[in-house]
Amino acid sequence: MARSKQTARRPSAAAAAAAAAAAAGEKRKTDDDHASRKQQQKKQKAAVADDRAKSGGDAKSAAAAVLRELLGGLELDAFFAQYFEKKPLHVRSNGKHKLFPRGLFSKKRVLDTIQQNELAYGKDLTICKYVKAARENFDGDGDASASRAKVARLFEQGYSCQFYQPQRYVDDLFRVNAAFEAYFGSLAGASAYLTPPAAQALAPHHDDVEVFILQTEGRKKWKLYHPITELAGEHSNDLTPDQIGAPWMELTLEEGDVLYFPRGVIHQAATDDKQFSTHVTVSVYQHSAWANFLEVALPRVVRRAFDADVAFRRGLPVGYLEYMGSQFPSDAATARAFAHTLKALVGKLADNVDEHDLQLAADEAAMDFIANRLPPVDGDAGAEAMKTSPLDDGAAVRFKDRSHVRLMMAEDEAKEPYVGVYFSSQNCRTHHMGLCTCRGGDNGSDDDGSGEESGNEGSDGDGDAGSDEDEDEDDDEAVHAAMSQVPVPPRSVAFPGDLAPPLMKLYASYPAFVSADDLAGDSDSDSDGAMGDAVRAMLVRLWSEGLLEVRKQ
Incomplete structure (x- = not known):
């Protein structure tokens, strides 16, 4: 029975004091957590700055330093020659946490993250x-x-x-994943696995990615098995004991250790009866095989062969559907003749491989990476750089982080050449490895006459930056893409084709700084100063997008 209002007692003075003390303690804890996060962010920025300083500002060199640290100082040339796509590597920390920061991920951290964020079973984490x-x-x-x-x-x-993609919430993991993406040039996902004592979460299986395991808490026993398919291109279902055979390697990962194994290696892991285990799996190089590139490049090669060689334009045998198909015997004379002709044409495709087509295929393959990779770890450091304009006297510029910029040469519908500057510096960390719907209006800016947004189909480049209409259009595009499973294209700015030389020089000069006059002088004849004006307008546009680092010479 519920008590009436009359019989409900007011808390005693002692109880009120205890409640006040608890509230004060909770506030102190919140303040301490906030201060701790601030300190972590400060340490992270210092680590990034240190990596960049050691590498002369080159993001890939800084990423290489992070990978070498994870591999216990092993030179990357040796790693790729001896282990990558070949065999597992166990790097022992000896309890000193030299490979990655202590407390990178843990049981407490995942529980705190669940408490602080709206997370869903199946979407953000799986319990099993x-x-x-x-x-x-x-x-x-x-x-x-x-x-x-x-x-x-x-x-x-x-x-x-x-726990899926913990790099969304943990700064040090963000730094690790960003380093993998910068070095490998492909998306790097992560999952954290938290297993209580005397338990096993997953059945034996193999993955379609290169796997780097960071044992962040406790210890775990691993069994690795020889691949059923070497360098498997697809992940497996759960495998039974009779499918996997005897173990290839058995090892125990202690806290602070790192384990690498190639895609296709079958694996399973379990905890002992004493320690809770947490490890983070960083996965990279999915769908990055030659066959995956051929899937992108071959349509262009076939079209070039069709245009160049009449053999590819000749008609198929009349009535071939009467003997070709799964219902017909493949050893019939007509079927064998059909296969012989097809194989001969496939052999002739090599004569029609054009370097330009391969470059276009590489651009196409790069689009998903640019659109979905993590933003720069020090991406919020741009406010200071915006204080100096590229038009100031004595100003020199370079791309702020060239590894997040890609130039693509193309033609518009009128066959006019243009240069697309695609960039990932404003990508979303929160939705990494998923469909992002929070791009809002940060993709738009004023058109200064030297370039236009090419991220949206039909953009004429003369809209006002940050207007409600622009924001609505960008939001609609992102929401539509999420609902239809069509990826949002990467952010980009387009410039006329005659600005290709200064853009290429700006790109190639990195990490050196160059002046606007130097860039304009690299273009064609500029007797009336028009090219110099166009280059300066181009630099202002790139600067307004946060793509340039400016300093006084």
Whole structure:
């Protein structure tokens, strides 16, 4: 029975004092957490600055330094020659945490992250356990929203947690993933696996990515098996003991250790009966095989062969559908003749491989990477750079982070040449490895006559920057892409084709700084000063997008 208002007692003075003390303690804890996060951010920026300083400002060299650290100082040339796509490598930390920062991810951190963010089962994390050679998933009991208390109880019941893309919330993991992307030139995803004592989360399986495992808490026992398919291009379903054979390697990852193994290597892991284990798996180089590039390049090669060689334009045999198809025998004379002709044409395709077509295919392959990679780790350091204009006396410029910029030469519908400057410096960290719907109006800016936004189809480049209409259009594009599963294109600015030489010089000069006059002088005849004006307008546009670093000479 519910108590009436009359019988409900006012808290005693002691209880009120205790509540006030608890509230004060909670405030101190919140303040301490805030200060700790500030300190972590300060350390992260210092680490990034140190990496960049050691590498002379080259982001890829800074990324290489991070990878070398993870590999225990092993030179990357040696790693790629001896291990990459070949065999596993176990790097021991000996408990000194020399490979990556202590506390990179942990049980406490995942519970804190769940408490501080709106996360959902299935979308942000999966709760499961592996019992009697079968995987059992927790579906949320009708509530898709994850809670700290519920996940903590599930840990106590022997469930494990796979937390997707923790680099969205942990700055040091953001730095690690960004380094992998900068060095490999492909997307780097991550998952954190949290497993209570005497438990196993996943059945034996293999992945379609290069795997780097960072043991961040506790320890875990691993069994690795020889691949069924070497360098597998697709991930496997759960595999049974009779499919995987005897172990290739058995090892224990202690806190602070790193393990690498190639795609296709079958693996499973379990905890002992004493320690809770947390590890982070960084995965890279998915769909980065020669076959994947051929899927992009071959349509252009076939079209060039069609235009150049009449053999590709001749008609198929009349009535070929009467003997070609899965219902017909493949050893029939007509089927063998068909296959012989096709193989001969495939052999002739090599004569029609054009370097320009390969460059265009590489541009096409790069679009997904540019649109979806992480932004620069020090991406919020641009306010200081904006204080100096590229038009100031004695100003010199360079791309702020060239690894996040790509130039693409193309023609518009009227066959007029233009240069697209595609960039990932404003990408979204929150939705990394997913469809982002929060791009808003940060993609638009005033057209100064030297360039126009090419991220949206039909853009004429004369809209006002940051207007409500522009923001609505960008939001609509992102939402439509998310609903239709069509990826949002990367941000870009387009410039007339005659600005290609100064843009190429600006790109090639990195990390050196160059002046506007130097860039204008690299163009064609400029007797009336028009090219110099165009170059300066181009630099202002790039600067307004946050793509340029400016300093006084």
